[in-house]
Amino acid sequence: MTDRTDASTSGMDNHANEARSFAPPAPFAAQANVDADAYGLGADSERFWADQARAMLTWKTPFTQTLDWSQAPVARWFADGTLNAAHNALDRHVQAGNGDRVALYFEGEPGDTRQVTYAELLTEVSRAANALQSLGVKTGDRVVIYMPMLVESVVTMLACARIGAPHSVVFGGFSADALRSRIEDAGARIVVTADGGWRRGAPAALKPAVDEAIAGLDPSHPGVDHVVVVRRTGQEIGWTQGRDLWWSEALEAADTRHDPVFVEAEHPLFILYTSGTTGKPKGILHTTGGYLTQAAWTHWAVFDLKADSDVYWCTADIGWITGHSYVVYGPLVNGASQVIYEGTPDAPHRGRWWEIVQKYKVSILYTAPTAIRTCMKWGEQIPAQFDLGSLRVLGSVGEPINPEAWMWYRRVIGGGSTPIVDTWWQTETGAIMISPLPGVTATKPGSAQVPLPGIGATVVDDDAAPVPNGAGGYLVITKPWPSMLRGIWGDLQRFKDTYWSRFPGIYFAGDGAKKDQDGDIWLLGRVDDVMNVSGHRLSTTEIESSLVAHESVAEAAVVGAADETTGQAVVAFVIVRAQFAELVTDPAQAAALQEQLRNHVGKQIGPIAKPRRILIVPELPKTRSGKIMRRLLRDVAENRTVGDATTLADSSVMNLIARKM
Numbered sequence: 001m002t003d004r005t006d007a008s009t010s011g012m013d014n015h016a017n018e019a020r021s022f023a024p025p026a027p028f029a030a031q032a033n034v035d036a037d038a039y040g041l042g043a044d045s046e047r048f049w050a051d052q053a054r055a056m057l058t059w060k061t062p063f064t065q066t067l068d069w070s071q072a073p074v075a076r077w078f079a080d081g082t083l084n085a086a087h088n089a090l091d092r093h094v095q096a097g098n099g100d101r102v103a104l105y106f107e108g109e110p111g112d113t114r115q116v117t118y119a120e121l122l123t124e125v126s127r128a129a130n131a132l133q134s135l136g137v138k139t140g141d142r143v144v145i146y147m148p149m150l151v152e153s154v155v156t157m158l159a160c161a162r163i164g165a166p167h168s169v170v171f172g173g174f175s176a177d178a179l180r181s182r183i184e185d186a187g188a189r190i191v192v193t194a195d196g197g198w199r200r201g202a203p204a205a206l207k208p209a210v211d212e213a214i215a216g217l218d219p220s221h222p223g224v225d226h227v228v229v230v231r232r233t234g235q236e237i238g239w240t241q242g243r244d245l246w247w248s249e250a251l252e253a254a255d256t257r258h259d260p261v262f263v264e265a266e267h268p269l270f271i272l273y274t275s276g277t278t279g280k281p282k283g284i285l286h287t288t289g290g291y292l293t294q295a296a297w298t299h300w301a302v303f304d305l306k307a308d309s310d311v312y313w314c315t316a317d318i319g320w321i322t323g324h325s326y327v328v329y330g331p332l333v334n335g336a337s338q339v340i341y342e343g344t345p346d347a348p349h350r351g352r353w354w355e356i357v358q359k360y361k362v363s364i365l366y367t368a369p370t371a372i373r374t375c376m377k378w379g380e381q382i383p384a385q386f387d388l389g390s391l392r393v394l395g396s397v398g399e400p401i402n403p404e405a406w407m408w409y410r411r412v413i414g415g416g417s418t419p420i421v422d423t424w425w426q427t428e429t430g431a432i433m434i435s436p437l438p439g440v441t442a443t444k445p446g447s448a449q450v451p452l453p454g455i456g457a458t459v460v461d462d463d464a465a466p467v468p469n470g471a472g473g474y475l476v477i478t479k480p481w482p483s484m485l486r487g488i489w490g491d492l493q494r495f496k497d498t499y500w501s502r503f504p505g506i507y508f509a510g511d512g513a514k515k516d517q518d519g520d521i522w523l524l525g526r527v528d529d530v531m532n533v534s535g536h537r538l539s540t541t542e543i544e545s546s547l548v549a550h551e552s553v554a555e556a557a558v559v560g561a562a563d564e565t566t567g568q569a570v571v572a573f574v575i576v577r578a579q580f581a582e583l584v585t586d587p588a589q590a591a592a593l594q595e596q597l598r599n600h601v602g603k604q605i606g607p608i609a610k611p612r613r614i615l616i617v618p619e620l621p622k623t624r625s626g627k628i629m630r631r632l633l634r635d636v637a638e639n640r641t642v643g644d645a646t647t648l649a650d651s652s653v654m655n656l657i658a659r660k661m
């Protein structure tokens with residue numbers, strides 16, 4: 001833990017007095033997939049999840065064991081069963097006569113569209129699986145995917161799953177350096193990418209970053225044998241003969257039929273890197289049977305999915321866990337029809353999302369508070385131009401949603417009646433853990449409220465004792481759950497240290513939370529050195545390491561400061577090296593250096609990590625043991641009176657820093 005146990009978040013904890021509550025509309029409750037009895041069934045969590053595993057999935061070999069916790073904290077769920085994720089997402093729907101159902105309504109940013117049925121998706125995934133195998137990919141090999149939101153991206157993930165080759169998707173907004181370190185850590189020898197994708201009307205390149213990442217690989221890495229490239233933008237790209245090949249050519253040559261590789265339930269399905277409290281991203285490992293069970297059940301229950309009539313749209317990119325669980329695996333395992341959209345909400349105009357909702361008659365929309373706040377800022381006259389009457393469930397994920405944004409979402413997008421599910425979960429949890437059930441729970445603006453049936457979650461104090469209603473503390477998960485991470489790739493000790501050491505035997509999520517008078521849970525943001533910018537997780541330490549890697553920086557401290565739109569914004573405090581000290585006394589030179597540093601971080605990690613502000617300061621506030629007190633810096637960054645500074649080694653430091661604001 002750090003000094004930051006004050007669990008304050010994006011400065012939006014104005015929900016202390018929030019007392020509104022909205023009962024599910026009676027007609028909605030009457031047709032809902034799940035009723036209140038589910039909580040009773042969930043009390044026997046192992047039995048509950050075993051029932052769901054049988055109901056939601058098709059097993060090649062049925063399992064007889066539910067949970068093996070003997071190697072805690074590494075769980076084994078349904079371990080003697082075998083199945084295949086792509087078979088569950090595709091073949092069985094086609095075999096059941098639903099091959100003609102649309103799986104994906106693809107909407108490209110330039111306006112090109114493509115509809116893919118389940119039967120067509122199965123054919124394309126089979127071709128891709130054959131193509132990957134002919135390139136030497138075997139069960140167990142890792143495949144890195146670095147792509148925009150395209151049909152081919154979903155196809156690639158499922159093709160990997162089909163041959164039991166764990167995929168590791170790297171968000172297209174990450175830099176070549178970030179991509180390189182993930183290829184190295186995963187030991188991947190094949191990368192699937194695109195020439196680029198469309199972003200605000202212009203092609204944004206991806207392939208050059210792949211070339212740069214591979215060129216910079218550590219000599220201990222065996223090298224990348226093949227790069228498969230989807231042609232999307234048609235831009236000029238570099239080409240390495242023998243290594244690079246076009247997706248279209250590879251697939252054309254491949255057979256349209258492919259026998260899925262049935263794997264054990266605990267076979268790795270994917271690795272997804274996420275920022276932690278140290279500089280090195282963690283490869284979060286998810287396996288097959290338990291992950292699919294919880295992704296599918298939560299997608300069906302929390303969104304009240306009716307696979308034959310709903311049109312579902314989750315706006316997340318496949319580069320994040322939300323894209324894995326609620327674009328690819330949950331919806332497709334459930335046989336849903338869904339929209340995937342390549343671009344940004346404001347291209348070519350600020351009504352693009354609502355135009356898409358109207359066009360496809362989207363009935364379930366799942367997005368992030370930062371997007372809702374952005375639309376609020378643009379004004380409600382924009383969504384008002386479109387018919388949003390098809391919407392019947394709205395979801396939120398990624399960060400605490402402030403009551404004001406929640407109310408706007410319900411009124412302007414949901415027509416004043418649509419249930420909102422505020423879903424709390426993490427890359428590590430794999431699937432939703434805490435959320436209202438839309439036909440059951442009377443929802444409260446700003447609260448994720450209740451652990452789902454079969455999930456044990458509570459708020460504890462420093463001594464791991466559950467807090468009484470009305471009090472705050474740390475969010476913990478008290479029982480193993482099917483979609484829990486099975487570890488950090490290649491680092492079992494780090495897995496234990498990170499999640500299981502703060503409160504021995506229970507999972508510590510890293511979030512502060514409180515229970516209200518009804519016992520409902522309100523999330524208050526991270527209590528560790530992790531920031532949440534637009535629902536994306538960023539590590540303060542990782543950005544600090546990047547800054548000090550620059551020749552001009554001697555020391556750096558990074559904090560997440562409250563921001564109206566993005567939740568938090570990255571603010572960096574840097575001390576420059578002696579030889580630059582003179583230079584930065586000139587305001588123009590200082591501004592130039594600040595810009596250089598922002599770009600440096602953008603290049604090392606990715607544009608999302610660029611500090612919003614960089615302050616050049618003479619000192620940093622440190623305790624006598626040398627620990628930086630970020631809490632005080634956050635006070636400065638948020639223009640608050642600086643809190644208790646008595647534990648500082650030199651208490652005058654804060655005055656020096658405050659003068660820089």
Ligand code: WT7
Pocket residue numbers: 274321322396397398399400401422423424425426427428448509510511523524525526532535536537
């Ligand atoms: C962190 C996990 C889960 C997919 C997106 C982010 C925060 C997530 C909520 C919510 C309050 C939330 C937490 C969590 N978070 N959802 N509904 N209310 N906070 O996944 O990148 O793994 O980040 O996001 O702080 O620990 P992630």
